[in-house]
Amino acid sequence: MTPKNPDKPLKLGPFEFQSRLFVGTGKYPTFEIMQQALEASGCEVVTVAVRRESLYDTQQRNILDFIDRDRFTLLPNTAGCFSAEDAVRCARLGREMLELDWVKLEVLADKQTLLPDVVGTLSATRQLVDDGFTVLVYTSDDPVTALALEEAGAACVMPLAAPIGSGQGILNPNNIRIILERAHVPIIVDAGVGTASDVTVAMELGADGVLLNTGVACADDPVRMAWAMKHALQAGRQAYLAGRIPKKLYASASSPQEGTIAPA
Amino acid sequence: MIVNLNGQEHEVTDGITVERLLLDLGIRGPLAVELNRRVCPKRLHGQRQLNPGDVIEIVTIVGGG
Numbered sequence: 520m521t522p523k524n525p526d527k528p529l530k531l532g533p534f535e536f537q538s539r540l541f542v543g544t545g546k547y548p549t550f551e552i553m554q555q556a557l558e559a560s561g562c563e564v565v566t567v568a569v570r571r572e573s574l575y576d577t578q579q580r581n582i583l584d585f586i587d588r589d590r591f592t593l594l595p596n597t598a599g600c601f602s603a604e605d606a607v608r609c610a611r612l613g614r615e616m617l618e619l620d621w622v623k624l625e626v627l628a629d630k631q632t633l634l635p636d637v638v639g640t641l642s643a644t645r646q647l648v649d650d651g652f653t654v655l656v657y658t659s660d661d662p663v664t665a666l667a668l669e670e671a672g673a674a675c676v677m678p679l680a681a682p683i684g685s686g687q688g689i690l691n692p693n694n695i696r697i698i699l700e701r702a703h704v705p706i707i708v709d710a711g712v713g714t715a716s717d718v719t720v721a722m723e724l725g726a727d728g729v730l731l732n733t734g735v736a737c738a739d740d741p742v743r744m745a746w747a748m749k750h751a752l753q754a755g756r757q758a759y760l761a762g763r764i765p766k767k768l769y770a771s772a773s774s775p776q777e778g779t780i781a782p783a
Numbered sequence: 784m785i786v787n788l789n790g791q792e793h794e795v796t797d798g799i800t801v802e803r804l805l806l807d808l809g810i811r812g813p814l815a816v817e818l819n820r821r822v823c824p825k826r827l828h829g830q831r832q833l834n835p836g837d838v839i840e841i842v843t844i845v846g847g848g
Contacts, residue, residue, distance in 0.1 A: 543848030553846065568847025571789045571840065572810055581812040582846050598847050611822045612842050616815040683848070710848075732848030
């Protein structure tokens with residue numbers, strides 16, 4: 520049985536989605552497994568990256584041959600860019616190639632942590648918004664930065680749960696809560712999700728969605744994990760909408776306290 | 784003449800267009816071209832001629848998160 524009141528769709532710029540799970544397309548063992556995992560995840564948005572064309576092996580299979588564009592909306596990213604300038608160039612190349620003017624913006628600070636360069640990220644956000652992009656921006660879990668990005672015109676702010684690909688889950692739920700309380704644009708938790716319960720926690724906090732890749736692609740069974748992520752997201756979302764009970768220090772009996780038999 | 788193509792020196796005939804370069808390279812599928820750090824839109828590939836020393840990036844779509 521599904522809940523009586525249907526959930527509202529997630530609106531991002533010109534798009535509306537029923538699924539709140541966004542799935543990346545990197546690091547799968549094969550394109551075929553990726554295809555099955557995307558299917559199992561129930562996602563409607565998949566992220567892709569922009570990279571130099573191989574000039575010497577032009578017979579390579581392209582990932583787009585394995586993604587049905589009638590079914591999935593592609594979201595090009597600027598992954599691998601370490602300056603605002605490169606990220607803006609990368610976003611424009613993605614737009615030229617896919618004829619979509621939205622982007623998952625990443626400006627990274629260094630290769631070991633892959634943490635966002637928030638100063639460069641803010642600068643690139645402003646440039647891309649001015650250039651007509653719908654900007655979904657990856658950032659740290661710092662509430663001050665998240666609000667500055669909203670102010671700069673981002674359509675969606677995407678704070679990390681933990682460093683990219685680290686699988687550590689939500690390291691600072693309090694920061695995510697503060698961002699969710701204060702932001703007016705959709706908040707999607709992006710990066711660092713390791714397993715299904717991490718997705719549920721994000722959605723229980725009130726996140727508007729979750730974006731993940733490595734947790735599915737590098738699981739022993741990516742297709743099964745994609746299925747688990749889909750259901751974890753739904754469980755967390757419904758629990759959030761249902762409204763959880765407050766945590767209490769002491770017990771509260773579930774069975775009546777009166778009418779118990781005489782104690783021995 | 785020599786241009787810089789995806790980070791490497793590459794010899795092309797004088798006055799070659801972007802469209803001809805792509806044909807010569809045999810690249811198919813989704814791609815975008817950047818010329819001296821600005822996108823060269825598809826509609827201009829047929830007329831845009833390269834100059835010596837131009838820096839060209841030809842990109843495609845790959846998997847990513």
